[in-house]
Amino acid sequence: MPSRPVKALLSVEPGVDPVEVRDALPSDENFTVVAVASSAEETLSWLRDGIVDLLLVACAGYSDRALLLLDSVHRQHPDLNVMVLGQGSPNGFLTRAFEAGADDIVMLPATPEQIRFEIHKLLARKRKSEQPSLGEGARLVCVLGPKGGTGKTLTSTNVAVALAQRGHSVALIDLDLQFGDVALCLGLPPERTVYDLAQSPGALDWDKLQAFLPQHSSGVRTLIAPRRPDQASAVGAELLREVYAIMRANFEWVLVDTPPGFTAEVITSIDSSTDIVMVGMLDSLSLKNTKLGLETLELMKYDPDDIYLVLNRAHSRVGISQSDVEAVLGRAPDILIPSDREIPRTVNEGIPIVIARPQSEPAEAFSRLAELLAGPTAEAATEPALAAAAPEPKRRRFGRKA
Ligand SMILES: Nc1ncnc2c1ncn2[C@@H]1O[C@H](COP(=O)(O)OP(=O)(O)OP(=O)(O)O)[C@@H](O)[C@H]1O
Ligand SMILES: [Mg+2]
Numbered sequence: 001m002p003s004r005p006v007k008a009l010l011s012v013e014p015g016v017d018p019v020e021v022r023d024a025l026p027s028d029e030n031f032t033v034v035a036v037a038s039s040a041e042e043t044l045s046w047l048r049d050g051i052v053d054l055l056l057v058a059c060a061g062y063s064d065r066a067l068l069l070l071d072s073v074h075r076q077h078p079d080l081n082v083m084v085l086g087q088g089s090p091n092g093f094l095t096r097a098f099e100a101g102a103d104d105i106v107m108l109p110a111t112p113e114q115i116r117f118e119i120h121k122l123l124a125r126k127r128k129s130e131q132p133s134l135g136e137g138a139r140l141v142c143v144l145g146p147k148g149g150t151g152k153t154l155t156s157t158n159v160a161v162a163l164a165q166r167g168h169s170v171a172l173i174d175l176d177l178q179f180g181d182v183a184l185c186l187g188l189p190p191e192r193t194v195y196d197l198a199q200s201p202g203a204l205d206w207d208k209l210q211a212f213l214p215q216h217s218s219g220v221r222t223l224i225a226p227r228r229p230d231q232a233s234a235v236g237a238e239l240l241r242e243v244y245a246i247m248r249a250n251f252e253w254v255l256v257d258t259p260p261g262f263t264a265e266v267i268t269s270i271d272s273s274t275d276i277v278m279v280g281m282l283d284s285l286s287l288k289n290t291k292l293g294l295e296t297l298e299l300m301k302y303d304p305d306d307i308y309l310v311l312n313r314a315h316s317r318v319g320i321s322q323s324d325v326e327a328v329l330g331r332a333p334d335i336l337i338p339s340d341r342e343i344p345r346t347v348n349e350g351i352p353i354v355i356a357r358p359q360s361e362p363a364e365a366f367s368r369l370a371e372l373l374a375g376p377t378a379e380a381a382t383e384p385a386l387a388a389a390a391p392e393p394k395r396r397r398f399g400r401k402a
Pocket of ligand 1: 145147148149150151152153154155176258259260312313314337338339340341343344345347362
């Protein structure tokens with residue numbers, strides 16, 4: 001949820017029980033229903049006060065009154081966020097509601113968590129479309145994994161370094177705000193962190209941000225996670241969006257290492273990203289969670305072509321075949337990373353395996369992932385044998401479907 005509470009106005013159509021709808025809405029310090037209006041006049045009068053961030057219109061079926069209200073709201077308050085809470089799926093109503101100006105529609109019954117997630121997505125998407133197109137050219141890659149310990153940090157640190165080794169300017173952000181360990185994996189002292197950035201006075205610009213980005217010997221600049229878990233809450237979605245915009249204007253690649261799951265910060269980062277690297281492991285529990293993660297991205301309308309699937313600890317001895325994986329996930333993994341005893345050793349030494357053991361299988365897998373993202377290097381592209389062996393880069397610019 002955004003850093004300040006969302007103020008919502010609930011407009012209830014005849015035939016809808018306001019108490020039932022109110023009970024379905026989130027109830028926490030991040031979300032307040034300022035009033036419940038039971039007519040179009042009452043709704044428009046509340047909106048005139050300008051204190052509402054979000055209008056929720058609850059209706060029972062196909063409702064011309066609701067469509068008229070949506071149309072008036074859209075004309076009088078074109079920038080207002082509007083979500084319809086519908087019941088049943090009356091013929092043609094959803095399309096008409098979107099045409100009349102609804103930004104999103106959630107069908108009831110839904111849990112408060114589902115509604116909170118939809119509201120967060122709607123507000124994040126709206127803010128994104130309002131942002132100046134600062135640094136649109138750079139790629140922002142969100143490294144995700146639905147569960148802890150799948151290899152997200154291992155992947156993001158090694159791919160960041162592999163991209164830098166190919167001559168790109170790269171920034172790596174540790175978004176695991178409570179337990180981030182990018183600094184450890186890169187052997188960097190956690191001198192200045194994103195918490196210090198959040199605490200520092202004055203507006204954020206490139207000059208200021210640079211002072212908080214220590215440089216790794218590979219050239220990768222990093223924004224390090226807070227030193228203590230209690231400092232995590234100081235880093236809000238607003239700051240992250242600013243940081244992403246400035247970084248995309250100043251680097252070719254911005255990688256984001258994330259905590260497990262779809263937290264509010266992760267959703268904000270997905271919304272700002274052009275590509276996703278989903279890291280799963282080769283066991284049935286992890287595959288199930290990876291599938292759930294991919295389905296969540298689909299619900300968020302993320303283009304599957306912009307999602308790279310990495311399977312970590314992948315080797316043939318676990319009794320799951322490539323075709324089992326494809327049957328569960330509905331697609332083949334792009335990169336397989338084998339289990340390797342060298343990996344924990346390089347993590348402990350704070351030297352990514354692409355530097356410490358560049359000829360090892362995992363290092364080659366990370367380099368292939370960098371190549372898949374960025375395309376072959378200039379030398380490889382002009383060397384026929386190498387070019388033929390190089391994976392086709394997927395050419396895309398933005399992660400969201402239009
Ligand atoms: N392929 C592998 N072979 C051997 N060890 C591995 C492999 N992948 C990961 N590990 C080890 O597993 C541990 C967890 O990896 P990593 O920190 O990258 O996971 P994560 O997804 O970032 O975890 P978290 O969700 O806790 O942030 C690391 O200590 C790493 O050394
Ligand atoms: Mg991690």
